[in-house]
Amino acid sequence: MRGVSKRFGGVVALRGVDVTIERHEKVAILGPSGSGKSTLLQIVAGLLDAEVGSVNVEGALLAKERLGRCAMMPQRDLLLPWRSALDNAAIACENRGMKRSEARARTRPFFERFGLGAFEDVSPAQLSGGMRQRVSFIRTLMADKDVLLLDEPFGALDSITRAQMQEWLLLAMADVPRTVLLVTHDVEEALLLGDAVIVLSSRPGRVVRVLDSRVDSGRSRRETVTSPEFVALKEQALEAIE
Amino acid sequence: MSATRHADAAGAIEGSAARDLETFDDVPEKSCSPARRAVTSYGAAAVLIVVLIGLWQLIVELAHYPAYLIPTPTEVASSLWHDWNPILGSAARTTLVEVLIGYAIATAAGIGIAVALHLIGPLRRAVYPLLIASQTIPVVVLAPILVVLFGYGIVPKLVIVALICFFPVVVNGLDGLRSVDDDFIRMMRTLDASRLAIFRRVEFPAALPLIFSGMRISATFASIGAVFGEWAGSNAGLGYVMLEATPNLQTARIFAAIVILTVVSILLFGAVSLAERFIAPWARQRDRT
Numbered sequence: 001m002r003g004v005s006k007r008f009g010g011v012v013a014l015r016g017v018d019v020t021i022e023r024h025e026k027v028a029i030l031g032p033s034g035s036g037k038s039t040l041l042q043i044v045a046g047l048l049d050a051e052v053g054s055v056n057v058e059g060a061l062l063a064k065e066r067l068g069r070c071a072m073m074p075q076r077d078l079l080l081p082w083r084s085a086l087d088n089a090a091i092a093c094e095n096r097g098m099k100r101s102e103a104r105a106r107t108r109p110f111f112e113r114f115g116l117g118a119f120e121d122v123s124p125a126q127l128s129g130g131m132r133q134r135v136s137f138i139r140t141l142m143a144d145k146d147v148l149l150l151d152e153p154f155g156a157l158d159s160i161t162r163a164q165m166q167e168w169l170l171l172a173m174a175d176v177p178r179t180v181l182l183v184t185h186d187v188e189e190a191l192l193l194g195d196a197v198i199v200l201s202s203r204p205g206r207v208v209r210v211l212d213s214r215v216d217s218g219r220s221r222r223e224t225v226t227s228p229e230f231v232a233l234k235e236q237a238l239e240a241i242e
Numbered sequence: 243m244s245a246t247r248h249a250d251a252a253g254a255i256e257g258s259a260a261r262d263l264e265t266f267d268d269v270p271e272k273s274c275s276p277a278r279r280a281v282t283s284y285g286a287a288a289v290l291i292v293v294l295i296g297l298w299q300l301i302v303e304l305a306h307y308p309a310y311l312i313p314t315p316t317e318v319a320s321s322l323w324h325d326w327n328p329i330l331g332s333a334a335r336t337t338l339v340e341v342l343i344g345y346a347i348a349t350a351a352g353i354g355i356a357v358a359l360h361l362i363g364p365l366r367r368a369v370y371p372l373l374i375a376s377q378t379i380p381v382v383v384l385a386p387i388l389v390v391l392f393g394y395g396i397v398p399k400l401v402i403v404a405l406i407c408f409f410p411v412v413v414n415g416l417d418g419l420r421s422v423d424d425d426f427i428r429m430m431r432t433l434d435a436s437r438l439a440i441f442r443r444v445e446f447p448a449a450l451p452l453i454f455s456g457m458r459i460s461a462t463f464a465s466i467g468a469v470f471g472e473w474a475g476s477n478a479g480l481g482y483v484m485l486e487a488t489p490n491l492q493t494a495r496i497f498a499a500i501v502i503l504t505v506v507s508i509l510l511f512g513a514v515s516l517a518e519r520f521i522a523p524w525a526r527q528r529d530r531t
Binding site for chain 1: 423425426428429430431432433434435436439443444447522524
């Protein structure tokens, strides 16, 4: 993805937001609630149109075209209770016209790979919050798009599960190269998961700072989060929000 | 990204997944025998019915009401037993057929109309108000006209049953189809879903529980509709038996016919509930959360 810039006028949530994201880069958008983060994501996804400005996702300029380039993982897992975990994750394949059995066969390896091996035929109600989000992530992945948009994917989880899921997502993203745009109001999450962090101001949302948050990825989450560089980055991010 | 590190992570995740499940095992499942569960869910109703029947018997006997005014439960039971052949049994069969076919038509039409109104916005705005207005027309008044139109056969009964029963299905179905959270629709749109795919995979399954509750409501109306139809003009069925019994002061037989109608309604209601349990088991899951 390259050359994404957009601007919105009026009372709308976002004002003059310019963002460029390289292909397969992982960018976190950090902002307080009400800064228009989710709106921004929906515009990129092609669910909404920018009032002013333009969005270019790998050459797709129209909202309808962008819809075909991006897959969005919502804040709530939105798993369908009448489908098993595997059938939920396979829904994007079915939407593209694949037969159910083929869609399931395609999706099954990802359950193995992402630690859900024994839970293919379990109904979503029987899964824990973290597992439901994993199924939701696989569903987004199965859409087979180059751009993944994650809208506060772990916002509904408790902090311990969230920490586990961040670590999991880091590995999962390293495993499947995609361009990732993640929206969050959690400073640590943004710095940890993004190669770059774009800090938005509160309403109207403007870009106030872009931080390079490439931290040494060889370490565990705990080591990273408590390292001096990370703490320094965190301070910069918090300062930018203020 | 090394393969070993990923394998480790997967192991850690599986470990945590197993722990997650264990906590679910701790939740005590209500493990009663089916017989005991039947007693807890229907016991109170059964006791109440027995008490009411006993009271009825007692009051009628103490007050010395004549049987042509108010028969005792034992007289009704005796009529059920003695009049079954040849009168009540065949009448019940006739009415049952009218109820079942009329109800099936109503359900199919109700779901079809709800889906059409949901998918086609202008149609919904045009037709929905008319549909509601149509329900204010008393079907009892329509019945004689339908008999003139369609004759003494089964057709006017089916029309009346269907007219009475389709409305709750349409209203509930439409509500169910429109109740789907926009977030689900958005999620499906970013996953390449066409309008039809959203309908098939999200909206229709989501609406099924409400469609079934509409069907349960109309199940209780179906036998009333059949009797209306038979009153307006017929030579068979429970409604016809009632009409014939009234001038002959065979009140016990009328009550016996009512008992049969009640049983038909309850069985239909039960069948719909059973079908729901198989076709849309998630409806009950959602109730619990």
